[in-house]
Amino acid sequence: MTKSARWAWIVSLVAITGAALVLAFVLSFSSAGTGFYERHFVWLFWVNVAVAALLVLVILLAMLRLAVRVRRGKFGSRLLIKLAGIFAVVGLLPGLVIYTVSYQFVSRSIEAWFDVKVAGALDAGLSLGKTTLDALVSDIGTKTRVAAERLAEQRSTITPLTLERLREQIGARDVSLLGHNGQVLFTAGGGTAAVAPERPGLLLLRQARLSGMGSQVDGLDEESIAAANAGESAKGPRVRALARIPSTDIRLAPADDRFLMVVQPISRALAMNALAVQAAYSEYQQRALARDSLRRMYIGTLTLALILAVFGSVLLAILLGNQLARPLLLLADGVRQVAAGDLQPKPVFGSADELGGLTRSFAQMTAQLADAREQVERGVAQLEGARTRLQTILDTLTAGVIVFDREGRIDTVNPGATRILRLPLSAWRGRRLGELPELEAFAKSVDQRYELLATSPEAGERDQWQDAFELGRGDGNTLTLLVRGAPLPGEQRLMVFDDITEVVSAQRSQAWAEVARRLAHEIKNPLTPIQLSAERLQHRLESKLEGNDQSLLIRSVATIVNQVAAMQTLVNEFRDYARLPAAQMKPLDLNALVAEVMALYGHAHDRGVLGVRLAEQPPRILGDATQLRQVIHNLVQNALDAVGEQDDGHVELSTSVARGEHGELRALRLTVLDNGPGFPEKVLKRAFEPYVTTKSKGTGLGLAVVKKIADEHGARLRAVNVQAGEEPDAPITGARVSLSFSNFAPPAAGPHEGPAPATGDATQVH
Incomplete structure (x- = not known):
C-alpha cells in the first residue's frame, strides 16, 4: 500500500469513528426527554458543527493535494478529479434521497410525540373564551351607547339620581359621568363609595370621541383575580365601556363633550377559566419550542451523516482512482513513446479486466502502426520512384x-x-x-x-x-x-x-512549290502561246471564210481569249496571296470600319438579307484598315453566297466585347452568322487552307487570305457550324465565323478615327 493510500485510510477511519461517537452520544439521550436538549442544545450543535468542519477541512486538503498534482502535470491527476467528482455525485444523490426521507420521518415522528387533539382543544378553548369575552364586551358597550342616547335628552339636568336609576336599569356596577378630558364628574355605583372609579385610558377616550363608543377588558390577569379573591372587587377583572353623550346643540364646542362610563365586573369563574386556558396554551407553545430544538438537533445529525457519506465517497474515489491510474500510466508511457516515433512492442498490464484488455489492444495497435509505417515508407519510396520517372519523362x-x-x-x-x-x-x-x-x-x-x-x-x-x-x-x-x-x-x-516554326515553314514551302509548279506547268507556260495562236488564226483565216464558218471562227477565238483572261485572273489572285503586303498597324474603330464596308451592301440590307448589330462604344484596336476591309468583305460575301439560294436566307454581322469576372476587358469580337447549310465536316477542319472551298467557281483563297490577315493582327479566327441543339447529331442551322482581337490601342486624348455609333447597347447599321 502506498503512502497516500495509507494516509487516506487513516483519515477516513478517524473521521468515521468521530462521527460514530457523536451519533451514539446523541442517540443515547434520545429517551431522556426534551429537557436535556433544551439545556444542552447549544453545545451539542457546536459539536456537530466541529465534526462537519473537520470533515470539510479534510476534503479541502485532499482537493488541494489533487490541485498540486494537476499543476505539476502528474499523469492521472485530472482522472482522479473526475473520479472523485463521480463518486461524490454517486454518494451524494442516494444520500440526498435518504436525507429527504429521514427529514420527513424525524419531523413527523416528533410531531407525533405531541397530542394533536390537545392542541386543537387548547385552540378551541382559547377561541371560546375570547368569543365569550367579546360577546360580554359588546353587550356592555351596546347598553352604554343606548343609555348615553337616553341621557342626551336631559343633558343639562343629569344628576347622581339619574345615574343611579340608569345603573339599576342596565344592571351595571358603576355608572359615571365624565368630562371632555375624562375627569369623573360624579358616579353612581353599587361598589364601595370610598373607592373612586378609575379614569379611562387615553386610547379608550379617543375611541369614544371619534366613533361615539369604546369598550375594553381590564384586570384579566392573575394579580387582579387574586385581588378580587381578597375582597378588592374594584381591582378584579371587569369590562369598561365609554360612550359619548350626543348633543343636538351645534353651538357646543368639543370642550363641552360629556361621556358616560359603565363598569361591569366579569364572573370570577369565567376569568379563572380564561386564564387557565391562556396559561395552558403558553406552556404548550414552550413545549413546541423545545420540540423544534429537538427536530433541529436530529436534522443536524442527519446532515452530518450526509457529509460523512460524501467524504467517504471522495476518499474511495482517490483510492480506486490510484488503482485505475496504474494501467493508464502504462498506457501514457506507451503513448509518449509512440508520439516520439518509437513503435517497438509495448508492455501489457497483467489483469483480466477491461483496462488490461485496453493495454493489450494498445500493444496490438502499436504493432499495426509499425506495419503501417513500413507500408507508408514503401509507398513513399514508390511515389518517389514514380516522381523520378515522371521527371525523367518530362526531361526527355x-x-x-x-x-x-x-x-x-x-x-x-x-x-x-x-x-x-x-x-x-x-x-x-x-x-x-x-x-x-x-x-x-x-x-x-x-x-x-x-x-x-x-x-x-x-x-x-x-x-x-x-x-x-x-x-x-x-x-x-x-x-x-x-x-x-x-x-x-x-x-x-x-x-x-x-x-512548329519549321513545320509551318515546310508546309508553306511545299504549298507554294506546288502552286508554282502548277502555275508554271499548267497555266503560265501554255497561256501566252494559246492566246497568240488563237489571235493568229483569226487574223489569217477571218478574211478567207464567209458566213457560218467565219462566225464560228470568231466565236471560237473569243472563247479562247476569254478563258486565257480568266486564267490570268487566277494567276493574279495567287500572286496577291503570295505577295500580301505587311500590315500597317494604326488605332482604328472597328464599328466605323464595319459601317464603311456595309455601305457597299445596301441592296442586301434593303432586302432584309443582311443585318448589322454593333456594340456600344467598343475599344479601339491596332490594325491595318485596308486589310481588315478585305477581311470583312470576304466574310460577308462568303456568308451571302451561302444563303443565296434560300428564300429565308439571312446574314448577321455583329461586334461584341468580352469581359472577365471583374469587368476587365478581354477581347473585341467580330462575328458573321448565317442560316445557310454550314460547312461540310471535311471542309470545316481545313477551312482556312488554300484551295479548300465549297463553291463550284471559287479558288479557295478567300478564307486563306482572311487567316493570314488575322495572324498578322494577332487575332483568333474560328469557324463553327450552328446546330439546333447540343446533341452531336443535331441538325445544322447555319455557320458562324468569329474574329477576336486582343491587340487594343492605347487610350488617346483625341476623338476616335472614323464615325462610331453612340446609341443603344447594339446599333443597327443601314
Whole structure:
C-alpha cells in the first residue's frame, strides 16, 4: 500500500469513528426527554458543527493535494478529479434521497410525540373564551351607547339620581359621568363609595370621541383575580365601556363633550377559566419550542451523516482512482513513446479486466502502426520512384511543359521549355512568366486565352484550349508555337507547347512549290502561246471564210481569249496571296470600319438579307484598315453566297466585347452568322487552307487570305457550324465565323478615327 493510500485510510477511519461517537452520544439521550436538549442544545450543535468542519477541512486538503498534482502535470491527476467528482455525485444523490426521507420521518415522528387533539382543544378553548369575552364586551358597550342616547335628552339636568336609576336599569356596577378630558364628574355605583372609579385610558377616550363608543377588558390577569379573591372587587377583572353623550346643540364646542362610563365586573369563574386556558396554551407553545430544538438537533445529525457519506465517497474515489491510474500510466508511457516515433512492442498490464484488455489492444495497435509505417515508407519510396520517372519523362520530352501555381507563378518547367524558348526558365521558378521581358507579350496572350476559356469559351472548348502564337526573337526571326493549355486542380494551370516554326515553314514551302509548279506547268507556260495562236488564226483565216464558218471562227477565238483572261485572273489572285503586303498597324474603330464596308451592301440590307448589330462604344484596336476591309468583305460575301439560294436566307454581322469576372476587358469580337447549310465536316477542319472551298467557281483563297490577315493582327479566327441543339447529331442551322482581337490601342486624348455609333447597347447599321 502506498503512502497516500495509507494516509487516506487513516483519515477516513478517524473521521468515521468521530462521527460514530457523536451519533451514539446523541442517540443515547434520545429517551431522556426534551429537557436535556433544551439545556444542552447549544453545545451539542457546536459539536456537530466541529465534526462537519473537520470533515470539510479534510476534503479541502485532499482537493488541494489533487490541485498540486494537476499543476505539476502528474499523469492521472485530472482522472482522479473526475473520479472523485463521480463518486461524490454517486454518494451524494442516494444520500440526498435518504436525507429527504429521514427529514420527513424525524419531523413527523416528533410531531407525533405531541397530542394533536390537545392542541386543537387548547385552540378551541382559547377561541371560546375570547368569543365569550367579546360577546360580554359588546353587550356592555351596546347598553352604554343606548343609555348615553337616553341621557342626551336631559343633558343639562343629569344628576347622581339619574345615574343611579340608569345603573339599576342596565344592571351595571358603576355608572359615571365624565368630562371632555375624562375627569369623573360624579358616579353612581353599587361598589364601595370610598373607592373612586378609575379614569379611562387615553386610547379608550379617543375611541369614544371619534366613533361615539369604546369598550375594553381590564384586570384579566392573575394579580387582579387574586385581588378580587381578597375582597378588592374594584381591582378584579371587569369590562369598561365609554360612550359619548350626543348633543343636538351645534353651538357646543368639543370642550363641552360629556361621556358616560359603565363598569361591569366579569364572573370570577369565567376569568379563572380564561386564564387557565391562556396559561395552558403558553406552556404548550414552550413545549413546541423545545420540540423544534429537538427536530433541529436530529436534522443536524442527519446532515452530518450526509457529509460523512460524501467524504467517504471522495476518499474511495482517490483510492480506486490510484488503482485505475496504474494501467493508464502504462498506457501514457506507451503513448509518449509512440508520439516520439518509437513503435517497438509495448508492455501489457497483467489483469483480466477491461483496462488490461485496453493495454493489450494498445500493444496490438502499436504493432499495426509499425506495419503501417513500413507500408507508408514503401509507398513513399514508390511515389518517389514514380516522381523520378515522371521527371525523367518530362526531361526527355521534346515539347515544352510549364505548370503555373494558383498565383500564376512558374512551379514546374522541363528542359524542353528551356530549349524551345532559349531562356533559363528553371532559374525563374516562383516568378511570373511575364516578368521575363522577352515573354511579356506571350505571357499576356496566354493569360487572355485562359481567361477566355473560363469566361467566354469558343464552341468546342471545354476544359482545354489550343492556339498558335508567333514569338519574336532577338535575332529578328519569328518563333511559331503551338500551345495547348488546361486548368489543373487547386487553381493551377498546365501549358504544353511545341515549336512548329519549321513545320509551318515546310508546309508553306511545299504549298507554294506546288502552286508554282502548277502555275508554271499548267497555266503560265501554255497561256501566252494559246492566246497568240488563237489571235493568229483569226487574223489569217477571218478574211478567207464567209458566213457560218467565219462566225464560228470568231466565236471560237473569243472563247479562247476569254478563258486565257480568266486564267490570268487566277494567276493574279495567287500572286496577291503570295505577295500580301505587311500590315500597317494604326488605332482604328472597328464599328466605323464595319459601317464603311456595309455601305457597299445596301441592296442586301434593303432586302432584309443582311443585318448589322454593333456594340456600344467598343475599344479601339491596332490594325491595318485596308486589310481588315478585305477581311470583312470576304466574310460577308462568303456568308451571302451561302444563303443565296434560300428564300429565308439571312446574314448577321455583329461586334461584341468580352469581359472577365471583374469587368476587365478581354477581347473585341467580330462575328458573321448565317442560316445557310454550314460547312461540310471535311471542309470545316481545313477551312482556312488554300484551295479548300465549297463553291463550284471559287479558288479557295478567300478564307486563306482572311487567316493570314488575322495572324498578322494577332487575332483568333474560328469557324463553327450552328446546330439546333447540343446533341452531336443535331441538325445544322447555319455557320458562324468569329474574329477576336486582343491587340487594343492605347487610350488617346483625341476623338476616335472614323464615325462610331453612340446609341443603344447594339446599333443597327443601314
